[in-house]
Structure formats: C-alpha cells, structure tokens
Amino acid sequence: MLKRIWLIFGPVFWGLILAVAIIFFYPVKIDHSQLSELVDATSLTKDNFKSGDKKVRALSDPTLHFVPFFGSSEWSRMDKMHPSVLAEAYQRSYRPYLLGQRGSASLTHYFGIQQINSQLKDRQAVYLISPQWFVRKGANASAFQNYVSTGQIVDFLQQQTGSPYDRYAAKRFLRLNPDTIFTKMMEKVAKGKTLSSSDKENLVLQAKIFEKVDVFFSQFRFVNHQENIILPQVEQLPRKFSYEELEKIATQDGQYSSTNNSFGIEDEFYNKRIKNQLNYIEGSQKNFTYVQSPEYNDLQLVLNVMAKNHTDVLFVIPPVNSKWAAFTGLDLEMYEKSVAKIKYQLQSQGFDNIADFSKDGDKPYFMQDTIHMGWNGWLAMDKSVNDFISQERPAPTYRINDTFLTKEWARYEGDPSQFQP
Structure with a gap:
C-alpha cells in the first residue's frame, strides 16, 4: 500500500521539492550569449513571448543591437525576404526581436511591455499594426489569457x-481574464x-518567484528557427546586397510558390x-x-507607455x-477609413513614423496569403525599417491626448480630424 501511495504522490513530492529549490536557490543573473539570444529572437514560441528574462537579456545586450518588432502572426511567415533573414544575411546594424503570436494585439503587447520598460527607454521599436485587429469586440479573450504571464x-x-x-x-484585463489570483x-x-x-x-x-522560475526555464530551448529556417534562407541570397536583385528573387519565389489559386496565395496555405x-x-x-x-x-x-519611455x-x-x-x-473603403482613423490617432500625438502599405494589396506577390505580407511585401517593408533604424533622426516629441482612451473615440465613425469627445 505504501509503495502504491508513493508511486502516486512521489512525483508530486519531488516536483514540490524542485520548485522550492528553484525559488530559493537558483541564481538570478544576466549572462549574455549571442547564440542564445539570436535563437530567442526568432523562436516565436508562447514561452518566449511571456518570458521577461529572455527579452531583457537580449534587449540589454551591448554587443548586439536587438530591436523589438511587435506584431502578431505575420512574423511566422519566414521566406527569404523576412526581416530576420535580411538582417542576418547583410549583417545589419540591428537584429529584429520578434514579439507576436496569432491573436496578439495591442492589449497583449501593453502588458508585455511592462517587463521591458527599461529596455525601451530612449530606444527604437517597430510596431506592425493590422487593421484586422480592430474588430467590434476587440482583443480575443482566449488569446489574451494564453499570452499574458504572471510576471x-x-x-x-x-x-x-x-x-x-x-x-x-x-x-480591460478583468473583462478578458476575470479569474486569476x-x-x-x-x-x-x-x-x-x-x-x-x-x-x-x-x-x-x-x-x-516568477523571476526565479523564468530564469530557470529560460535556459531550455525547444525551437531553433535561427538554425533551421533563418540561416538556410540566408545561404540562398546573393552575398552583395542589392534591392534590385532581391526584388527579382522575391518575384520568382512568389511565382513559384503560388501556382494553384487565382488569389496569389501561397500554395500550402491555400491547400490547408x-x-x-471556398x-x-x-x-x-x-x-x-x-x-x-x-x-x-x-x-x-x-x-502612452511608448511616449513615457521616449521610444521612437x-x-x-x-x-x-x-x-x-x-x-x-470586404469593403476596402471601410478598410481605408479604419487606416485613416489609426493614422490620425498616431500622427496627432506625434507618432509620425508610419510605413503605410494599406493600398498595396493588389501588387504582385506582395501578400503571402490573405492578410499577411511576404516576398515583395517584406522587401518593401525592409526599405522603410532599415532606413528608420539605420539613419539618425531627431528624438520624437509626443503629445498624448487622453480623449483617445474614451468609448466615444472607439465608436467614432466620422472624419477623425473632426472628432469632438
């Protein structure tokens, strides 16, 4: 009987011992490793997305200039023109640190930013903001719960x-995640x-407790896109950088990869x-x-948090x-109206750096699937991103307007410039 009880509860007992040991004895320190950080930067796992230790370690590394790239599921479309591939291939002065998963939107990123406020101060960031996030009900509750962490x-x-x-x-937290400690x-x-x-x-x-557990589990890696996807793609690119040559390759790849449908969608995505x-x-x-x-x-x-941190x-x-x-x-006039509302909210508060591709959805091989950029789309984005990060520019001046936090603005359908709360 004792043996049977031990077989049932023994693993639980040792699990508790291990947890206590981690909490009280595991050392907390930042050990920079370029290889580990490059792997983390492109892994796109839920655990990476939630980990504070991994993000802080990479974004505070003085030898590699990681720039946070906020977004959602588009970062997983890793063709040859993906931002991480081009940065690696041509040894850019920066490396993207990809932050985004399917269903992640602004509220998810806001809580994630709480972990890296210090790393965003007076730094740069790229924020891909998709109009498809702006549905009537807003952020998806299950996705938000999936990505928010105790830390x-x-x-x-x-x-x-x-x-x-x-x-x-x-x-908003209570609305989407009402039952927590x-x-x-x-x-x-x-x-x-x-x-x-x-x-x-x-x-x-x-x-x-979270810091100890986070640091302990941060040493384990189960996905290595850097080795399995990024570097093999790099080997297929010309050694000498040329947008003209890259555009030829992007177009050829788009043609080769989208042959079984009339939408210009990647074959595998279309089939699955x-x-x-239809x-x-x-x-x-x-x-x-x-x-x-x-x-x-x-x-x-x-x-508001980007303005507080003076993040460009x-x-x-x-x-x-x-x-x-x-x-x-889908009503494209409505789509353009939503883009205009987003841009007004940005520009009226001093967020003037905007790469607007909202009218480029009909360009050949610009989109890899229904809503995600790829091939020539990635390349067009790279021109804006590389210029933004590589060129020196004056520090931004932000003018935060609290009226954009009101329900009246969220529901407003008219000319954004005429909004009166």
Missing part, C-alpha cells in the same frame, strides 16, 4: 499609479484605489486553410467593420490581399 501582471500592478491608463488597463488587486486598480501594504508584499513575493472552404468563405466579410472597436483604446495604452516607433500598416477582399466582400 507581466505583477510588473503592471507594481508600476501602477492610479492614472486613467492604469484604470482602463485593469478594467490577482483579480482583487486588479479590481482595486480599476476603481482607482490604492493597493494595501499586504498586497504590495504579496507582489514582491510573486515577483521573486482555404481550398475546401463555398463558405465567399462573401463572408461583407459586413465586417474595423472602424468601431475597443482596440483603438488598447492602442492608446501602448502609445515605426508603425507599419499592412494591406489585405485585394483579390481575396473582393472574393470575401
């Missing part, structure tokens, strides 16, 4: 000051109340995701709108595949 929540709670932005962020603290923040001394002590303990669903998809997006969404308020959270940001706005939009009935 991010603790960092947010420890840094909150009772501002309208803190209150709004806490309310931090719910009562989030409710206090949402109501503008001060956290108690016991709350703060609890947060200190939680921070120490679209081919058997009858259901045709006309399915005719009632879509990206003009009214809480995502505009979530974006304001990001803009290049915003990239991708297009949608024009042929696909025509097939699904």
